[in-house]
Amino acid sequence: MTVHFVGAGPGAADLLTVRATRLLAEADVVLYPGTYLDPAVLGHCSPSAELVDSQRLDLDEITERLVAAHSAGHDVVRLTSGDPSLYSALAEQTRRLDGAGVPWDVTPGVPAYAAAAALVGRELTVPLVTQSVVLTRTRARSTPMPEGESLKSYAATGATLVLHLAITRTRELMAGLEPAYGADCPVLVVHRASQPAELVLRGTVGTIADAVEEAGLRQAAVILVGRALEPRAGGESYLYDPARVR
Known part of the structure; x- marks a missing residue:
């Protein structure tokens, strides 16, 4: 399975890319930044998906969740506010995933x-x-x-x-x-x-x-x-x- 880092855009549920909404609909586990995200964005997720608010998790705890979901054979989406290329901690998280041998990719969002x-x-x-x-x-x-x-x-x-x-x-x-x-x-x-x-x-x-x-x-x-x-x-x-x- 792959960990998908997905830009959630500025918050509106209709400002995600088509690819982002597809990945959310298919994901078994979704980690999202509750501080910045309009809850309506999560309406794109499957009703059966496990939703994890990351706002009170540190970087190691987030990584543990991503690695555990991957190990269980689950599709995982890690939502970031805006676009992952700006202030998203993408570098830190992907370094850890590389160390754990977990594949990942990135889907851009509206900054x-x-x-x-x-x-x-x-x-x-x-x-x-x-x-x-x-x-x-x-x-x-x-x-x-x-x-x-x-x-x-x-x-x-x-x-x-x-x-x-x-x-x-x-x-x-x-x-x-x-x-x-x-x-x-x-x-x-x-x-x-x-x-x-x-x-x-x-x-x-x-x-x-x-x-x-x-x-x-x-x-x-x-x-x-x-x-x-x-x-x-x-x-x-x-x-x-x-x-x-x-």
Whole structure:
């Protein structure tokens, strides 16, 4: 049997891929991140599947569950929030599975930042404004950031910033970004994009911290920062220029 790491998307039950829903329907065991997942996603699972909420399991306990299910001949799905390529602990879990001789594969999902951008109707790469997006996080109660990956360095590029796992430090982070982006630079905070409890806060580098604190947000939110978020910002893409397409 194979352990399938499956991106559950931002949370909405209808934002999973066709492959993801098929794997969930066929799985005997499903481990899911209860902290971030809309329970409706689990409606794709077989009624007979064993459902395991991983939010209070450590990495070794999760691995034990995956290995035990594989050894019992069960099809296993390990759901991750968003897409497995971002902040999913895929590297740690698959290292352990390799050591145990357990095969695995990965099915991508809709990342939270993409769902957030869709919700607010913004393109993150706008011609003549910015053509780069930086996906990053900051250090709080987590592993250290690698040397050279400072927020100050990323801010100097002027790229659209997407900050994960950072909502509790919004005020501190905005103070650090203001010299590069300016106090009037647009900021969007999206909490639980695509889920019933979704919430969008709009502001600027200078004002968004007040809005976040007033809303009492503590988790499950992404912060988008950059001039590309301004309505009607930028120019037009050369890709569709009449001189090019004729």
